[in-house]
Amino acid sequence: MIGKINLHGIWELFLDYNCTGENVTYNENIKLPNTTSNANKGKFNEERVTGHLTDTYKFEGWAWFRRKIDTNALNCTSLELFLERTRITEVFVDGVSLGIQDSFCAPHIYDLTEFIGTGERELVIKVSNVGYKTKGGHMTSRDTQTNWNGILGRIELIGYGAAHCKNVVITPDIHSGTVNVTADIIGVESGTAVIKAVNYPDGAPACDPVEFTYIDGRLIAEYPMCKNFKLWSEHSPELYELVIDIDGDISKHIFGMREFSATDGKFTVNGKRTFLRGKHDGMIFPKTAYAPCDVDEWLRVMKISRSFGINHYRFHTCCPPEAAFIAADILGIYMEPQLPFWGTVHAPDEEGYNAEEQDFLISEGFAMLREFGNHPSFCMMSMGNELWGSKERINEVMGLYKKTDKRHLYTQGSNNFQWTPCVVENDDFFVGVRLAKDRLIRGSYAMCDAPLGHIQTDKPGAYLSYDSIIRPEKASAASAVSEDGTVQIQYGTTMKTVKATEADADLVPDIPIVTHEIGQYETYPDFDEIEKYTGSLKARNFEVFRERLEAKGLTHLAKDLFYCSGQLAKACYKEELESVFRSKLLAGFQILDIQDFTGQGTALVGMLDAFMDNKGIISPEEWREFCNDAVILAIFESYTPLAGSDFYFEIRLVNYRPESLAGKNVVYRFECGDICETGSAIINSDENYVDVCNAVVHLPAVDNITDAVLTVEVEGTDIRNHYELEIIPDVRKVSPEDVHIFSDVSTEAEKLLAEGKTILIFPNLDKLENSIEGFYCQDFWCYPMFREISNMMKKPEPVGTMGLINDISHPALKGFACKKYSTPAWWDIVMSSKCEILDGNSADKRVIVRMIDNFERNHDLAILYEYDMCGGRVVVCTSDFEKLMSSPEGRVFLRSVADYVRDVP
Structure with missing residues (x-):
């Protein structure tokens, strides 16, 4: 690139509800980047729904945007129009169509070279949010960011020199200390390119520039990093920017020296084990109803996630804009975008095969890899959410990506084949909720997906691990399939009947296992939140819920309903997450969610609201006690031990920090009224899981339920945890004779x-x-x-x-x-x-x-x-x-x- 013109600003607008393209009359203006809804364009929507937020200016159809451009403004050899994030677009210059592009995830780029030097031109962009080749998952869902229409992010004319590079692929090799660089050179067949690495974001020189020759329009280079190069990880997110200079045409690309791998059932970053502490993300931003394209907003929400111990984002059937990857690069977050698909994948020879849809989804995957694959935070990629159909076809598509781009780990999807889970050849890791119908690896389930989980069926305790389920001593029951080979499943907010094969009840994956969408414990609505919806999205669902409460005469309980339901949800999340951390054979989790989900019935499952603001149920510090890169656990059978008995517990350290904790002192403290008993033990290992010690406390004899608190901590660190116990008096007999x-x-x-x-x-x-x-x-x-x-x-x-x-x-x-x-x-x-x-x-x-x-x-x-x-x-x-x-x-x-x-x- 040698220059660009920012096209942000006022555009003329026409909303074509009937999608005819006839009588296009630009009768209003809009400031871009924006969506029609966020700009309050269109018909006001009076609808009141309870399953999701209300888009008050919902528009579905063709939106026509027009303005003048000056093709003389850039002294360039080739010229492009760059639209960072939009829907289906068709671009016209002076009425001549330059074609149609339809990516949800990648920028739309149109070649305007033929118009260079021709002066002022009329630029028209038609954006359609109807007629998609696939439903689009949470890229278009009313439950999350809505099916908006508009143009977001960068809107630019970009000028290039006689020779410039495209499709730059950066592959770091931390072992040789080199960076392999490939690129297509546009405009000239052969010549030289100068490559250098600078620190990001300050641009200070990091490594010496090196000149490379390209031939046949292809640059293939092995760039040597400086000897003291730094590695990228969650604990040290060191970033570089690769600068490629071809005769004054400059391109810049953020990268990091990192290696994300799967070894012995665990993920490793630069050879060191890590544990995925993930959150679901459907790109919920209720003030705008779309995912932002600015880095600052992604930094804001991701910093909040990091404060809650999160190091991993799993994007549900969507891919975020580049700003999200940049923010994750900066903060050290491991990203997993998904293809925008939630459904059945048929093989070409099967009934129901949709070639147009599959070709589109395959191209979306390649576009995601091409546009965002250099970012060190882009560590994993998924084929979709809760897929059914042909395992062979899913494996084949995944293989296309692996053959093209080996920088990432791939998975067939999240919770695929639901009750009949499997591992296919190209899976680098497995994401699911069970390994057979009764081998459950999370704590809660819907009734339609029964059996229920241990947190729903068992008395609260602090002892369960999934290890014996992941590697059982004997085979479990396989899932039942009907005589016609079908099974009923939950599908989004409804159900469907799909073909299924008998599950392998002995499935024991030897690849990393990530437990899928754990948690999902809701809280009652906080009606004060209604006032926060100041944009085009309104919480009319909350208004209906409040009216229902008023009709029952229970409005006076609203605050208690929110607070008390939140306290139980918090306790359930603690037990859920500690079960995961006790499980040595798990490689991570993806929680649903620390943030409320705005749709699918209105699922208020977060400790944070939809705006990522704290609800006041739990502080980030307390949450990190049981969700962080190092967690100290007390393991015991019951939160309600009997008075006068001996209370036995174990202390275990789970440590995925880079620094050693061996030799540190672990202190426990048991407090009950005036009673305080303490003890300590030394951490004697650098392993990820360390059994520190066993301990026992003799409980006092009490006449009423008495609170006690067990606190465990690693001295000299922020690693601590606490458990609120209730000592139950030993009442052997109740005498209600005179009652x-x-x-x-x-x-x-x-x-x-x-x-x-x-x-x-x-x-x-x-x-x-x-x-x-x-x-x-x-x-x-x-x-x-x-x-x-x-x-x-x-x-x-x-x-x-x-x-x-x-x-x-x-x-x-x-x-x-x-x-x-x-x-x-x-x-x-x-x-x-x-x-x-x-x-x-x-x-x-x-x-x-x-x-x-x-x-x-x-x-x-x-x-x-x-x-x-x-x-x-x-x-x-x-x-x-x-x-x-x-x-x-x-x-x-x-x-x-x-x-x-x-x-x-």
Whole structure:
């Protein structure tokens, strides 16, 4: 490049709703770069939907953009129009079409050389966001960045000299200290090019310039780096810029000296093991409804991710603009873009094969590699999300990329073949949620994808590892396939029937295993967030949810619903992530997500909202206790140990930092009231997983539930963790003899009430029809989406509840000291209960233990409540009495309730 003209600014605009190209009248202006929606162009959208945000100026059709350009302004030999990010474009100069381009991911570049020196010309760009060759995944989804229309990022006329380079490929070799450079030379068949490396971003000289000869229009060079070159990684993201000078035509390319590999089931960077701590990313930016093309905004959000211990981004069926790769280069983030596809891949000889779609997707992959492949952050590439169809065809396409570009690792996709997972020849790593139908490698699932995970079915603990599942001692059950060879699966926000083969129940991948979309624990909406939507996207879904809550008369609980559901979600995430870090055979995870997801039913699954702002549920420092490059873990069976018992725990260090921690002192501290016990041990290994020590603490005898905190830390570092325990008093027997207990308000009960007595009701749960099953774990993803999918698939609906709100000031809980929100002490009680629906009765029924319902139903749910009747008081507990009696926590709860009923005047 020898010069460029920035075409940012005012353009004339015509919105062609009917896509005819007739009567094009430029009747308004728009400032580019922008989208029509973000510029408030088009018809105002009055729609109110609950499944995603509302695009208030949604436009789908052809947008015509026009302005004048001066072809004399650059003293160049060839001239190009560069459109960094757009949709399907057709470019016209003085009414002459220069062709059509349709990449979602790569810039659209048009050759304007024939117009050089001809003066002022009319430039028209037609942009279409209809008629795509494929659906486009989250590149076009209403759930994330919307199906916008417009032109984003750089809009430029670029002038080149008589000879210039294209398709520059930079391949660092950290072992030889060289950089292999290839490029196509345009304009001249042979000549010389000078290559040098400078530091990025300051441009200071790093290595000496070297002259290379090119012939037959092809540059092939081996550029020697300086002897003291620096390596790029998450811990030391050292960057260079390669400058290629061909007779004054300069091109610059960011690169890093790094080698990203897979060895012995682990990822390595420059020969050292790393562990992927990934987040899902659908390019959600609610203020604009599109992914930014400026580095500063990507630096902002990625710095927040880094503060939460994230070192890896998996882009769900999308590829970000170059600015995201630059930001990731700067911060040391390992990027995995995906082809914009979520569906079935058919082989050419199969019914359903779509040649046009596959050719487009294949070309998109090559475009991604060509445009962004030099960035050191571009480490991995995926063929799509939750694919089905021909394993052979997917493997073949992946092979095309591997043959062309060996700088990256490749995977067939994320969670492909769902219940029948496999590894194909060209897979460098595996991403999935199970290795057979009952070999689960994450903690939570939708009901339509059952069996459920351990966090949904098991009492909270800090001990589970997936290692025995990854390498089982005996074979597991294979997934069932129907007689016609099909299986029903979740597909986006709906379901579909696909062909499937019997799963290999003995699948044990020898390549790195990354657990897919872990987490998905939602929180109740924070209605204060509505005011943050100041752009063209509006949170009308939140407005509807708030109205539903108002209709149930529960608006006064809004803050508690958000806070208490968030505390349970946080606890679930901690257990989920620590299970991953305890698993030596995993190579990483991709969480869904630290950030709220704006669509697919509105999935508020983040500790951060959609704007990447902290919700106030957890600080980055606390999150990094269980999600970082080094994590110290306490391993124990239960968060609710029995008073007077011995509490045994192990301490394990997981360390993927470059520096040695051997010889460091690990200190643990157990605090319970005035009691404080401490201990220490020395780290004796540099391995990634170190069993530091075993320890035991004798627990005090207490009369009520008593909080205790176990803290573990590596002295002299930021590596620490803490565990909030609840010591359960050893109540062997509950004596409710003088408490009036009934299964309903019988005639005898009414007599007692008339005497001013208080009675305790334990209803027959089998007959409690107006109720919902008691379920401790946080709702998965969001209830409305998976309720609908379960109904389509004729499978059980999710329970859909979101944890407890406890009236901790109420005397019924005086003997069951607890927090306002769900904690493990409640697990046995909730799982032994049904939640009674009290809709419309909240005025006369006082809820003591309330279950939070989701924002679709907003039922008024109770496990323990009371009301006045006939001059007396009725206390209702919708738990199973016998199950409570068989549980230490249940007995303490019964004792507390019985004491209250007994003491009520």
